[in-house]
Amino acid sequence: MATEAEKWMNLPQDHMVRSTKLPWYHQDFEYKLKPKFRKLLEEWSGIAPEEVVPHIQRVRDVAWHVFPWPCIGEFWFIEQGLLRHPDYSNILKRITTTTPPPKFLDLGTCLGQDVRTLTHDGASPSTLYGADILPGFRDAGYALFRDSDRLDPSHFITGDIFSDVDDLGKTRGTWDIIHIAMFLHIFALPEQQAVSRNIMKLLKPVPGSTIIGTQTGSLDAGELTLKPPFCEPGEHKTIYRQNKDTMKELFEKAADAAGLKVNVWTEYDEDEARERAEGRKAKGDEWEKKERFFAGDKERRIFFRVDVL
Numbered sequence: 001m002a003t004e005a006e007k008w009m010n011l012p013q014d015h016m017v018r019s020t021k022l023p024w025y026h027q028d029f030e031y032k033l034k035p036k037f038r039k040l041l042e043e044w045s046g047i048a049p050e051e052v053v054p055h056i057q058r059v060r061d062v063a064w065h066v067f068p069w070p071c072i073g074e075f076w077f078i079e080q081g082l083l084r085h086p087d088y089s090n091i092l093k094r095i096t097t098t099t100p101p102p103k104f105l106d107l108g109t110c111l112g113q114d115v116r117t118l119t120h121d122g123a124s125p126s127t128l129y130g131a132d133i134l135p136g137f138r139d140a141g142y143a144l145f146r147d148s149d150r151l152d153p154s155h156f157i158t159g160d161i162f163s164d165v166d167d168l169g170k171t172r173g174t175w176d177i178i179h180i181a182m183f184l185h186i187f188a189l190p191e192q193q194a195v196s197r198n199i200m201k202l203l204k205p206v207p208g209s210t211i212i213g214t215q216t217g218s219l220d221a222g223e224l225t226l227k228p229p230f231c232e233p234g235e236h237k238t239i240y241r242q243n244k245d246t247m248k249e250l251f252e253k254a255a256d257a258a259g260l261k262v263n264v265w266t267e268y269d270e271d272e273a274r275e276r277a278e279g280r281k282a283k284g285d286e287w288e289k290k291e292r293f294f295a296g297d298k299e300r301r302i303f304f305r306v307d308v309l
């Protein structure tokens with residue numbers, strides 16, 4: 001039987017989820033390109049200022065071809081999820097000032113923008129790693145950031161968080177900091193429980209090890225039934241939206257299962273909710289449908305941080 005990764009890698013070229021007519025495949029993004037990402041491409045990647053916009057557009061299409069995650073269609077990667085996290089400066093400080101530097105893993109790294117955000121802000125590439133189930137994203141990331149001369153390919157691990165034995169599974173117990181952005185919410189609840197337990201196993205089981213991240217959630221936790229094109233017609237598939245309390249419980253239970261004592265902090269990204277409400281008010285429902293196709297009144301991004309005690 002084909003694994004999930006094989007199914008994704010062999011997704012037919014004419015599959016409906018690849019369509020560039022889907023509402024989350026945005027045509028323009030320049031208005032939301034912030035100076036920080038522009039600087040990353042200009043300074044870290046050496047892209048000429050006038051080339052930045054067409055370059056992002058071109059590589060977004062390459063990434064969409066690897067696998068059409070909605071966040072790629074929506075240009076989420078230019079937002080630099082880790083940079084938005086309230087703990088970003090603490091994490092950066094810890095990576096840049098501790099000796100030896102903590103080993104950092106960006107799980108579900110996709111184009112690897114969060115790893116590059118850290119290198120651009122002064123972290124040593126030698127301590128930073130990304131992991132993704134789809135190997136095609138490593139090259140798409142190199143195409144975006146033009147840094148294969150500075151980030152060794154061995155620092156982009158191809159692995160499945162469900163596997164005990166692949167190249168990612170083999171790193172269990174070795175990571176000081178694990179970052180996960182827009183990752184857990186792609187799974188149904190039982191899978192989120194298994195994934196969170198496996199993330200705990202990846203951590204170095206000592207006080208001070210940390211998990212941080214961001215994901216989509218809802219004020220009302222619950223199951224969402226997917227519709228085509230996210231499943232095949234007639235197939236029953238669900239994902240689960242956590243709220244900040246259930247998210248906390250998810251990590252506490254996972255830590256318990258791993259025999260770890262943890263402190264878990266979760267909070268909504270209220271700035272995002274405010275921006276969305278203001279946009280809706282000023283520009284109408286159509287704006288929200290375009291900008292945040294998957295959001296609604298109750299949706300909230302959740303920030304989290306788990307510290308091993």
Ligand SMILES: C[S@@+](CC[C@H](N)C(=O)[O-])C[C@H]1O[C@@H](n2cnc3c(N)ncnc32)[C@H](O)[C@@H]1O
Nearest residue numbers: 069081108109110132133134159160161181182
């Ligand atoms: C929604 S994307 C988010 C990517 C990135 N963290 C960001 O914020 O832009 C989720 C990523 O997780 C990867 N992924 C999905 N299932 C996985 C698994 N079982 N193990 C490892 N990575 C996986 C996907 O290929 C994809 O790149």
